[in-house]
Amino acid sequence: MSCGVRDIRKPEHPTSKTTTKAEEAMAEAEKVDEDIQDLRDRFLNSEFDEVTFEIDGERVAQYALACGETSPKFTDPGHEDFQAPPTFVSTLVGRRNMPSDFPELGGMGMDAGKGVEWKAPVRAGETLTGRSHLHDIYTKTGRSGRMVFLVTRMELFDSSGTHVANADTRTVIREKIRA
Amino acid sequence: MPDTHSTETVSNIGEVEFGSELPSFAPDTSTDNTKRFGKYVGWDSPRFTDHEGARKEGLPGAIVPGVLSQGFLGAMIHRWAPDAEIIAIDTVFRAPVLADVPHTITGTVTDIDEDEGTVEIDITITNEAGENRVFGTATAKLPT
Numbered sequence: 001m002s003c004g005v006r007d008i009r010k011p012e013h014p015t016s017k018t019t020t021k022a023e024e025a026m027a028e029a030e031k032v033d034e035d036i037q038d039l040r041d042r043f044l045n046s047e048f049d050e051v052t053f054e055i056d057g058e059r060v061a062q063y064a065l066a067c068g069e070t071s072p073k074f075t076d077p078g079h080e081d082f083q084a085p086p087t088f089v090s091t092l093v094g095r096r097n098m099p100s101d102f103p104e105l106g107g108m109g110m111d112a113g114k115g116v117e118w119k120a121p122v123r124a125g126e127t128l129t130g131r132s133h134l135h136d137i138y139t140k141t142g143r144s145g146r147m148v149f150l151v152t153r154m155e156l157f158d159s160s161g162t163h164v165a166n167a168d169t170r171t172v173i174r175e176k177i178r179a
Numbered sequence: 180m181p182d183t184h185s186t187e188t189v190s191n192i193g194e195v196e197f198g199s200e201l202p203s204f205a206p207d208t209s210t211d212n213t214k215r216f217g218k219y220v221g222w223d224s225p226r227f228t229d230h231e232g233a234r235k236e237g238l239p240g241a242i243v244p245g246v247l248s249q250g251f252l253g254a255m256i257h258r259w260a261p262d263a264e265i266i267a268i269d270t271v272f273r274a275p276v277l278a279d280v281p282h283t284i285t286g287t288v289t290d291i292d293e294d295e296g297t298v299e300i301d302i303t304i305t306n307e308a309g310e311n312r313v314f315g316t317a318t319a320k321l322p323t
Contacts, residue, residue: 062219066212067250068204071261086265087253090246091220114249115269168269 033139036148039103040137048099049132049154053092057124060084063091077124086118089156089167094132097152097169102134105148107173112149115168122156122164130154135168148173189260192296192321201259201286201300206251208243210278216247227278241278245313248276252302252315255284263319266297270315282306289316296323 032040057077064074064085072079122128135153139146154167187202189195210228217223222244225232233241249270256263276282282304290299297320304313 059219062215063250064254066207066216066220066247068206068254069250069257070254071257074257085250085253085257087246087250087268090249093221111245111272113269113271114245116249116265116267118264118266170271 033146036137036139043099043102043134044137045133045135046099047131047133049094049096049130051094051130053128053130053156055084055122055124055126055128057082060088060122060124063088083121083123086116086165087114088122089116089118089154089165090114090169092128092130092154092156092167094130094154096132097171098150099134105173105175107148107175109150109171109173111169112172113170115166115170117166117168118164119166120158120162120164122158127159128164129157129159130167131157144174146175148175187259190262190322192291192293192298192323195260195288195291195298195321197288197291199288201255201288201302204251204255204258204284206248206254206282206284206304208276208278208280208282210241213241213243213247213278216244220246222246230279238275239277240280243276243278245270245272248272248304248313249315251284251304252313252317255286255302256300256317256319259286260319260321263321265317265319268315268317270313272313274310274312276304276312277306280306282312293323296320 061075061077067085069075069085073081073083074085076082132152132154134150136151138149150171152169155163156165158164214228217228226236226238227241227244230240252270253265253268256265284302284304286300286302288298289301297318300317302315302317303311305311
């Protein structure tokens with residue numbers, strides 16, 4: 001992908017090995033550590049969990065009220081268009097967050113964030129099926145060392161097979177400095 | 180806890196201006212609310228519902244569950260644009276949101292796609308010291 005920055009002093013040539021500083025910086029940023037690439041090759045996009053959820057209207061309404069939603073569409077189970085706020089799917093937790101054979105990375109995992117892609121309404125009384133896989137593994141390096149980010153994606157489907165949402169959990173593991 | 184939400188709302192994408200700020204919103208971070216959340220939704224560990232229990236776990240006090248903080252962000256968008264459909268929201272938990280401590284949520288429109296009817300919004304939860312605790316980006320679809 002082009003970064004939009006090009007050193008115009010250097011002629012372009014298809015076989016040239018010449019790269020700009022911006023391209024070198026991008027290549028450095030995109031470089032994946034060997035151990036992380038190995039984890040990506042072994043674990044990304046392989047389903048490791050499947051679980052079903054009964055969507056309870058009272059739970060949805062109480063979630064919405066706690067969040068500060070005011071529309072009866074989210075807070076009143078008797079409303080004709082009652083549905084869960086999109087972020088509700090982040091409360092649906094599978095049996096496991098990682099593949100059973102995923103290695104210990106030597107640090108404590110912390111919840112670094114949640115992401116939701118909404119595709120269709122989640123209704124009370126519906127039974128959803130959640131299928132989980134590791135969606136991404138990447139690192140960031142700071143003053144305290146390397147941090148490994150693991151993105152677990154749960155894809156949610158309703159009983160007709162409609163894909164209603166993706167719920168991502170981003171876990172960060174701050175690696176212990178090796179002596 | 181006071182609910183200081185503004186009544187300013189938008190009903191369609193034509194009313195949205197690039198760079199405009201959403202009405203700020205003071206989320207209910209009280210332990211009464213985290214207890215209700217724990218009772219009906221989950222996350223009922225003492226670290227979320229009880230200051231003393233949280234301190235025993237090494238925390239400065241009870242904290243708001245991350246999934247509830249994410250829900251605050253969604254509610255803010257719906258309060259501003261009641262007919263909006265939030266089609267994507269990504270939330271980064273930078274630091275704990277302490278319970279029973281006032282926080283403020285602010286949001287800014289960072290992009291508008293009138294053809295798609297969508298807006299991009301940056302949203303931040305800050306504490307009284309002005310420190311960012313949670314940051315989110317959302318894409319919402321509005322009526323055209």
